[in-house]
Amino acid sequence: MKISWLPAVAGLAVIGAVIRAAFFTPLEAKQGAAQKIFYIHVPAAWVAFLAFGLVAIASGVFLWLRDPRLDRFAESSAEVGVVFTTVVLITGPLWAKPIWGTYWAWWDVRLVSTLFLWFIYVSYIVLRGAIDSPEMRARYSAVLGILGALLIPFIHLSVYLFATMHPMPIVGKPSAPSLPNEMLLTLFLSLISFTLLYFSFVRSRYHYAVERDTLIEAANQHA
């Protein structure tokens, strides 16, 4: 049996980063244990934005080159991106409840933008599922992949303008604290391990897409 090294390395790296975050990184003075979620939340958010950025780029290049590999990559990256966005949307409120005093804050630009990122790419997956012709599916989802990336700055800007007319959160909203070195290193390791995990997931998902398309093609030739 062929041993795939990428998932193994990515899995070990994530486990290592989580252990370091939990046991070998000092507690944050004001937020205490709640701050530990930071080492999962921030890397997941980074991966989510990376995933959707790559979907948009792959979509744009697909409409130009029409290479089905780009479409399979976009398909895989979008699905993995939705998983990581879900992690962001779950870990964020868990942290916000003890620190801000509320699970959700409509005036926070990043929260709402992330929520809409999730909405757009869930509908991207639904759109893919609703089209039978692979060629048309690739074109349509590429169009949505590009438009979705264009939309995010507008959501960001409109929530930003909206927020300036509302009270800011009263309960200790951290203003980008400069991290001590130990915490910075843990964050850095988490970022790397999550990025590896992203590529590992996308690769597996991509292989699945290749095998599925080969099977469909073989079935069509047979019929």
Add this chain to the structure above:
Amino acid sequence: MADILFGAWLIARKDLAIEFRTRSAFLSALVFALLGLVIFYYAWDPTAVAASDLAPGVLWVIFTFSGLLGLHRSFSVETADHAIDGLLASPVSREAIFLGKAIANLIFVGAVQAIAIPALALFYNLPLGNVAGPLIAIAILAAIGLVAVGTLFSAMAVNTRLAELLLPMLALPFFVPIVIAASQATSKLLSGRPVIEAGAWLKLLLAFDIVFVVACTLAYPFTVED
């Protein structure tokens, strides 16, 4: 460019002629909008929330939802007897087809607004007389963005298995900046603030219109290849 605009006008005239003779989508969108105004009024406690505070949000939410009814029809009328193939085979460019559809939808949405906004003023007791000019500008800017995105997604949704079920799911996230900007700008106007305070929202709407009219016009040809 003149060719594109002329072709677009022909397509828009065709769609408007169909709509004018049947009036099916217009009446359903209009009745939907008026019903929405009534339902939303009773969804809040009128002693706690003043009708004039409620009105901007109600107006723009209803505007987007009733817009979806017309947008869906825009391309579903072309599915009967594969009418879209005739349209694509005709000597007008794909961009002209898109713009024509969008112009017809814009007039459709504008006609619904032209009745729904005065009805809102009547039901919610709003002094619209002195803010009519800026409000019309907001309505036009909001309608252009809505129609650009909605027309493209209507063209896509109609070819999927989910058809009309998919359109709101695709389009509503894109309508969010429009609804936020238009209702915030409207509430500034209705609370008697100077127009300049709504300036940032109007700029946002204008930027949205420019980006998505261009992007959707360029994207449309990719959705109709064979």
